[in-house]
Amino acid sequence: MKDPYETLGVARSATDKEIKEAFKTLARKFHPDLHPADKEAESRFKEISGAHDLLKDKEKRRRFDAGEIDASGAQRPQERFYREYADGPAYASHAARDGFASNEDLEEFLAQAFGGGGRRPRGAFRAPGQDVSAVLPVAFLDAANGATRTIMLTEGKALQVKIPEGAEDRQMLRLKGQGMPGFGGGPAGDAYVELHVEPHPFFRRKDDNIHVELPVTLKEALLGARVQVPTLKGPVAMTIPKGSNTGTTLRLRSKGIRNRKTGERGHLLITLKVVLPEAEEPELAAFLEAWQPKNMQDPRKEILS
Numbered sequence: 001m002k003d004p005y006e007t008l009g010v011a012r013s014a015t016d017k018e019i020k021e022a023f024k025t026l027a028r029k030f031h032p033d034l035h036p037a038d039k040e041a042e043s044r045f046k047e048i049s050g051a052h053d054l055l056k057d058k059e060k061r062r063r064f065d066a067g068e069i070d071a072s073g074a075q076r077p078q079e080r081f082y083r084e085y086a087d088g089p090a091y092a093s094h095a096a097r098d099g100f101a102s103n104e105d106l107e108e109f110l111a112q113a114f115g116g117g118g119r120r121p122r123g124a125f126r127a128p129g130q131d132v133s134a135v136l137p138v139a140f141l142d143a144a145n146g147a148t149r150t151i152m153l154t155e156g157k158a159l160q161v162k163i164p165e166g167a168e169d170r171q172m173l174r175l176k177g178q179g180m181p182g183f184g185g186g187p188a189g190d191a192y193v194e195l196h197v198e199p200h201p202f203f204r205r206k207d208d209n210i211h212v213e214l215p216v217t218l219k220e221a222l223l224g225a226r227v228q229v230p231t232l233k234g235p236v237a238m239t240i241p242k243g244s245n246t247g248t249t250l251r252l253r254s255k256g257i258r259n260r261k262t263g264e265r266g267h268l269l270i271t272l273k274v275v276l277p278e279a280e281e282p283e284l285a286a287f288l289e290a291w292q293p294k295n296m297q298d299p300r301k302e303i304l305s
Contacts, residue, residue, distance in 0.1 A: 004051030004064070004071055012065070016056070023052040031201050032139065042139075049198035050137040073135045073196075074154070129180035129189035136161060136193050140200035143167040144210075144232045144257055151193060161193055166208075166257045169197040202230065208257040208266025215275045216240055218284075231255045231268055240272070248272045 005012050008022040026048045028034075035041035054060050054073055063069045136151050146165035150158055159178055172194050179189025204211045214229060224242035228235040231252065238252060249271045256266025277284070 002047060002051075002071060004054050007047050007051035008055070019052065019055050023048060023056075027199070027201055032141075046137050046139070046198070049139075050196070053137065053196050053198070074133075126186035127183035128186045129182040131189040131192060132179045133192045133194065135196055136163075137196050137198055138163055138167065139198055140203060140205075141232060143169075143195065143197045144203075144205075153191070159191060159193075163195065164260065166260055167195050167197065169195065171195045203232070205257065208259050208264075209269055210256045210266065211269045211271065213273050214270045215273050216244070218274055218276060221245065221272065221274045229268075229270055232257075238270070244272050244274075246272060246274045 005014070008014075008019060008026065010018055010022050014022075027045065030041045030045040030048060032038070032042045032045055050072070054064060054071065060069065060073060064071070069075055132153060134151055134153060136149065138147075138149070142149070142163055144166065146167070147163045149161050149163060151161050152158055159175060161173060161175070163173075172192055175191040175193065177188045178191035181188050202212050210232060212230060214227075216225070216227065219225070220227060220240050221244045222242070224244070225240045226237055227240055229238045229252065232255065236252070236255075238250065240250075241248075249269055252268040252270065254265040255268035258265045
């Protein structure tokens with residue numbers, strides 16, 4: 001993986017705020033939702049999210065700067081061992097790992113330790129292979145809806161990883177028998193894949209509910225309107241009630257995350273944000289200057305009292 005500082009375009013001395021701002025700028029530019037079917041943009045967004053995920057974590061950033069982990073968050077010594085192991089026979093590293101000069105020496109020791117005296121034929125002893133671990137960055141919508149992704153282990157082995165619907169950040173998946181080969185015909189180890197769910201530009205997850213802030217015009221808020229709202233499965237139509245205000249929260253039932261235990265979905269909670277016109281509106285300004293509200297109110301009463 002690329003250097004996370006280079007990916008975000010920040011210096012190694014960058015502050016947490018500078019890293020966060022750089023990520024927001026790049027995420028808005030390359031998010032897949034803004035570039036449908038653009039694989040290059042999707043790949044770039046994953047790199048950006050992975051870099052931000054590492055650098056926003058103070059401990060991970062410290063360990064990366066110290067050379068203890070690589071850009072994916074994996075331990076560097078483990079990666080070297082993995083490659084060395086993959087270069088030899090299926091059983092070779094077990095002898096070396098346990099301090100024996102050769103596999104034959106290991107077999108002789110096992111024979112003496114467990115009875116039978118003398119050497120035993122190769123394959124008389126079996127041992128399971130070592131487990132391996134990896135980190136898989138996952139797009140927010142892939143975690144919410146479920147997906148299948150390919151991950152490359154350090155020695156070049158490709159694994160198909162099925163991301164379950166509703167997967168959570170830091171969730172660990174176990175791929176049985178996908179680790180290192182066993183010794184003497186023993187079973188292979190397992191692969192453990194930790195999911196790192198990338199942030200979304202406008203969706204936020206809380207438990208099984210999804211929160212989103214929806215900009216609406218002054219006219220839509222005042223008079224009510226039928227508008228399109230983004231959901232995990234695509235846009236849907238929703239009615240904005242008359243007299244809505246910034247902070248008004250509406251709910252779309254069962255449009256959130258499916259609970260893995262109950263099978264029921266959470267809700268989509270939409271918080272409205274009234275946005276004034278960007279360009280000048282002389283007629284609106286003239287109306288407001290002449291308007292005399294029937295019910296005078298002080299919106300700052302609570303914070304100034």
